[in-house]
Amino acid sequence: xNDFIYRLQNVAKDYDGRRVLQVDNLKIGRxxxxxxxxxxxxxxxxxxxxxxxxxxxxxxxxxxxxxxFGANQPMPLAYRRRVTTVxxxxxxxxxxxxxxxxxxxxxxxxxxxxRRVEAALEQVxxxxxxxxxxxxxxxxxxxxxxxxxxxxxxxxVLLLDEPTANLDPYNIGLIEEIVQTLNQExxxxxxxxxxxxxxxxxxxxxxxxxxxxxxxxxAGVERFFDAPQDPRTAAFVxxxxxx
Amino acid sequence: xxxxxxxxxxxxxxxSALFEIVGLSLRVSGTALLFxxxxxxxxxAVLGMSRFLGRKMVxxxxxxxxxxxxxxxxxxxxxxxxxxxxxxxxxxxxxPALFTPAAMVAAQTIISFPLVAGFTMAAVMGVDPHLRxxxxxxxxxKWQTTMAVLSEARVxxxxxxxxxxxxxxxxxxxxxxxxxxxxxxxxxxxxxxVLETRKGNFDLAVAxxxxxxxxxxxxxxxxxxLQGRTFDE
Numbered sequence: 001x002n003d004f005i006y007r008l009q010n011v012a013k014d015y016d017g018r019r020v021l022q023v024d025n026l027k028i029g030r031x032x033x034x035x036x037x038x039x040x041x042x043x044x045x046x047x048x049x050x051x052x053x054x055x056x057x058x059x060x061x062x063x064x065x066x067x068x069f070g071a072n073q074p075m076p077l078a079y080r081r082r083v084t085t086v087x088x089x090x091x092x093x094x095x096x097x098x099x100x101x102x103x104x105x106x107x108x109x110x111x112x113x114x115r116r117v118e119a120a121l122e123q124v125x126x127x128x129x130x131x132x133x134x135x136x137x138x139x140x141x142x143x144x145x146x147x148x149x150x151x152x153x154x155x156x157v158l159l160l161d162e163p164t165a166n167l168d169p170y171n172i173g174l175i176e177e178i179v180q181t182l183n184q185e186x187x188x189x190x191x192x193x194x195x196x197x198x199x200x201x202x203x204x205x206x207x208x209x210x211x212x213x214x215x216x217x218x219a220g221v222e223r224f225f226d227a228p229q230d231p232r233t234a235a236f237v238x239x240x241x242x243x
Numbered sequence: 244x245x246x247x248x249x250x251x252x253x254x255x256x257x258x259s260a261l262f263e264i265v266g267l268s269l270r271v272s273g274t275a276l277l278f279x280x281x282x283x284x285x286x287x288a289v290l291g292m293s294r295f296l297g298r299k300m301v302x303x304x305x306x307x308x309x310x311x312x313x314x315x316x317x318x319x320x321x322x323x324x325x326x327x328x329x330x331x332x333x334x335x336x337x338x339p340a341l342f343t344p345a346a347m348v349a350a351q352t353i354i355s356f357p358l359v360a361g362f363t364m365a366a367v368m369g370v371d372p373h374l375r376x377x378x379x380x381x382x383x384x385k386w387q388t389t390m391a392v393l394s395e396a397r398v399x400x401x402x403x404x405x406x407x408x409x410x411x412x413x414x415x416x417x418x419x420x421x422x423x424x425x426x427x428x429x430x431x432x433x434x435x436x437v438l439e440t441r442k443g444n445f446d447l448a449v450a451x452x453x454x455x456x457x458x459x460x461x462x463x464x465x466x467x468x469l470q471g472r473t474f475d476e
Contacts, residue, residue, distance in 0.1 A: 049376075052379075052380050054376060054379055054380060077382070077384065080382060081382035084382065085377075085380040087373065087376070087377060087380075089373065091373045091374050091376075091377040093374075093391070093394070093395060094395055103378075103381060104381040104382055107378075107381060107383050107384075107387055149381065150381075153381070153382070
């Protein structure tokens with residue numbers, strides 16, 4: 001049994017000849033919540049796009065389940081569809097809430113998925129808004145709909161890119177709880193990108209610190225926060241600037 | 244006033260000459276619009292969504308096409324299709340002959356597709372650029388991504404189609420040039436207005452004008468109806 005869902009080897013990503021990410025070795029365990037912290041511009045979102053196969057690495061290979069993803073090696077659609085991302089800003093389609101949540105399923109040719117759509121909306125506590133236009137939602141509601149849209153797909157991996165950065169404490173609490181429940185009950189692997197170390201501490205099993213595109217440290221949550229090995233991690237965890 | 248009454252009389256009595264002309268107008272412009280949609284929407288989507296070498300050049304040509312005087316297009320198609328023209332010479336069954344509805348469709352397609360493509364491009368470029376990344380992250384293929392973007396841009400795409408239709412149902416230069424305003428064959432509403440005015444039948448000319456306006460209104464209202472709730476937001 002393979003315990004790792006992702007395995008990265010010598011993965012690098014360049015934009016216009018500038019290296020923004022260099023990860024020599026990284027494994028993401030099946031069923032874990034992996035927190036990725038670091039200042040903005042550290043390459044966190046880039047890494048997440050690689051995890052979702054939206055962009056290919058400039059060099060190196062990403063192994064996902066039993067498939068490989070590289071510069072000239074696109075990820076087959078069936079594998080790509082086992083992963084999805086909730087971004088910082090929820091981009092909803094200009095349709096009803098229900099239609100937004102069923103969108104991913106319709107992409108997969110599943111037209112009679114009302115049950116799954118309703119269950120997903122129930123999970124985020126918005127079943128009463130099913131018929132409402134997505135445009136009329138508040139920021140927190142919209143992000144929860146985006147989360148429901150991802151949950152409805154029952155993905156193997158859920159990628160979260162600063163999912164609560166613009167939200168109020170109530171919605172932050174709700175979303176964290178939903179994601180943790182999903183992880184515990186369905187065993188969904190979660191990669192959480194955040195610049196908020198407290199959120200990483202609350203949610204993650206394992207945390208990595210990314211700085212200037214480099215992986216500084218990667219450890220279990222207790223060790224990461226209580227006994228960081230690298231002085232830069234220690235400073236970041238204390239809330240100091242690291243540049 | 245006389246024109247309006249005449250228009251009402253012609254419509255109520257189901258005047259056969261009028262209905263023949265209306266039928267041909269709709270057939271010619273409708274077919275041309277269909278071709279324009281088939282060319283213009285994919286072209287507009289590609290120009291709006293991708294970046295490639297020469298894109299600016301294509302857009303500049305398209306913008307020029309959006310302002311083409313119909314009579315110049317008519318002249319161009321006339322020269323191409325005439326017996327001694329480069330296409331007319333081929334004598335191929337695929338090339339329409341001059342003074343036929345098919346030639347009018349060809350000319351009107353050239354007038355209308357740049358409008359459809361240009362407005363579609365603008366609408367597509369107005370869609371949140373993050374949408375594409377989001378729908379891809381939800382598992383969309385390239386084709387599904389394009390359809391999602393077009394669907395988000397639907398108000399603009401429908402405006403593009405309306406603009407394309409408006410330009411050709413109302414133009415007279417090109418259909419006159421390549422159609423020739425032949426009775427029972429290539430006479431459409433606009434060329435009929437020109438003819439009746441020249442003959443001094445102002446009431447009839449106004450009547451046909453009223454019918455043309457009414458037709459444009461009904462078509463556009465119907466399309467707006469299709470747009471549904473989206474438009475009210």
